[in-house]
Amino acid sequence: MRYLIAVLGLILFSFQVNGQLYMAQNGEVSFFSKTPLEDIDALNKQVGSIINTDNNEVAVQMRVTNFVFPNKLMQEHFNENYLESDKFPSATFKGKIRESVDLKVPGTYSVTAAGSATIHGVTRSIEIKGTIVSTGDQISLNCQFDIKLVDYKIDIPKIVFAKIAEVIRVSSKINYVKK
Amino acid sequence: MKAKILFLFGMLHAAQLLGQDDLLNMLNQEDAKKTTYTQATFKGTRFINGQTVETIAKKHLNFWISHRFGALNSGFMDNFLGLDEAKIRLGLEYGISDVWLVGMGRSTIEKTYDFYSKYKVLRQSNAMPITLTMYGSLATNTMPTGYTLPSGNMMRYENNLQRQTYMGQLLIARKFTDKLSLQIMPTVLHNNKVESVYFDNNLYSLGMGGRYKLTNRLSLSAEYYKNIVDTQNFLETSGTPYPYQDSFSIGFDIETGGHVFQLHFTNSKGMIEKHFISQTTGTWANADIFYGFNMARTFSFEPDKKNKK
Numbered sequence: 001m002r003y004l005i006a007v008l009g010l011i012l013f014s015f016q017v018n019g020q021l022y023m024a025q026n027g028e029v030s031f032f033s034k035t036p037l038e039d040i041d042a043l044n045k046q047v048g049s050i051i052n053t054d055n056n057e058v059a060v061q062m063r064v065t066n067f068v069f070p071n072k073l074m075q076e077h078f079n080e081n082y083l084e085s086d087k088f089p090s091a092t093f094k095g096k097i098r099e100s101v102d103l104k105v106p107g108t109y110s111v112t113a114a115g116s117a118t119i120h121g122v123t124r125s126i127e128i129k130g131t132i133v134s135t136g137d138q139i140s141l142n143c144q145f146d147i148k149l150v151d152y153k154i155d156i157p158k159i160v161f162a163k164i165a166e167v168i169r170v171s172s173k174i175n176y177v178k179k
Numbered sequence: 180m181k182a183k184i185l186f187l188f189g190m191l192h193a194a195q196l197l198g199q200d201d202l203l204n205m206l207n208q209e210d211a212k213k214t215t216y217t218q219a220t221f222k223g224t225r226f227i228n229g230q231t232v233e234t235i236a237k238k239h240l241n242f243w244i245s246h247r248f249g250a251l252n253s254g255f256m257d258n259f260l261g262l263d264e265a266k267i268r269l270g271l272e273y274g275i276s277d278v279w280l281v282g283m284g285r286s287t288i289e290k291t292y293d294f295y296s297k298y299k300v301l302r303q304s305n306a307m308p309i310t311l312t313m314y315g316s317l318a319t320n321t322m323p324t325g326y327t328l329p330s331g332n333m334m335r336y337e338n339n340l341q342r343q344t345y346m347g348q349l350l351i352a353r354k355f356t357d358k359l360s361l362q363i364m365p366t367v368l369h370n371n372k373v374e375s376v377y378f379d380n381n382l383y384s385l386g387m388g389g390r391y392k393l394t395n396r397l398s399l400s401a402e403y404y405k406n407i408v409d410t411q412n413f414l415e416t417s418g419t420p421y422p423y424q425d426s427f428s429i430g431f432d433i434e435t436g437g438h439v440f441q442l443h444f445t446n447s448k449g450m451i452e453k454h455f456i457s458q459t460t461g462t463w464a465n466a467d468i469f470y471g472f473n474m475a476r477t478f479s480f481e482p483d484k485k486n487k488k
Contacts, residue, residue: 060206061206070482086357090210
């Protein structure tokens, strides 16, 4: 019985220690494609993300269908033809912050997250540089990185090739709350 | 021993929480609680002649150009297999909201103006098996009175009210897989004036349609309307066979950025419900069918956020 209490205590303790999570439900991820013919931008305001500040691991998950385009036909093509969101409904990132920073301590940190991104069913290792501002209870993350469409087997037909950039600039702004 | 196992279990549990995959799993669990709507049940707001459950996005405008050439069996020398003649419908439709559109058009056939509205009542999602759209239209015939219909009957109008035809439809569709979508459409059509006393002012019809995506940009679509008419009774009372057929159309949708092209064969020459449901004279058996195409161009009036910056 004494052991049991000790074990239960340990489990609780482990929850506390390893469960230092910061969560976001309404993070924003946008992307921008720029060509001489056409600028295309889309914004997803329903991005979920978690940071575990004890080991500085990060996970990001978003639904492809939640990207909003000013032109709805473009949005449909994006889902139906390019990202095939029926087959691959979500895009994810999981990784670890390289720097040994304690994000529970208020401050501004320049960080690099190394991990793998899954888009259009293709998983690739990726490194993302960003800035984290922590107030202790809240963390906000800002980052920008480039995605090469061929890397993720996103096929652009020749007829619209000139309108869609080969490299897409992705920006992300996520505000986390301590759980 | 038992305690040791429990202890190990506790450690494992703690170790599990550390994994990156578990962070992702947590996010996936959160995400699964949200409602997700099915997108793009059909490519366009129309199958071939009839409407699909799709409406267009808010502040978007569709411009439709529809053509039907002459009958395939009208002869090569006489009519170049029908390509010598064409019937046209020009149409515009505008999205008042993401689920509500209004539209109008003008058809060559019977010089008819049509006005319509579609409203999406239910959207297919992880909680709802179907999409339901209500569709109503008004068709106004502006032919000079006393013209001959394809059935051979003479149509005379005494006032403008007689020139109106009303149509109501329930469009019920389900996207079964990313490739296959099917739709049924119970229909009621009311002509204020019919061509002879043997016709009923109300016509009931059950439409069925579907599309199968062959590639991302090419799909096969077909639609059929089964009219509920007692043709035997018509023959007995009027002494002539019922002159109209059920409408069947089959074709391809080809999508390029911003445009939808629909190429098809149909036994209906008309492109609005009054004409293709209640006044189809061609039969597939006699090759009395028409080659045609629809073209839709979408314009967006939604301001581009990037341009504002």
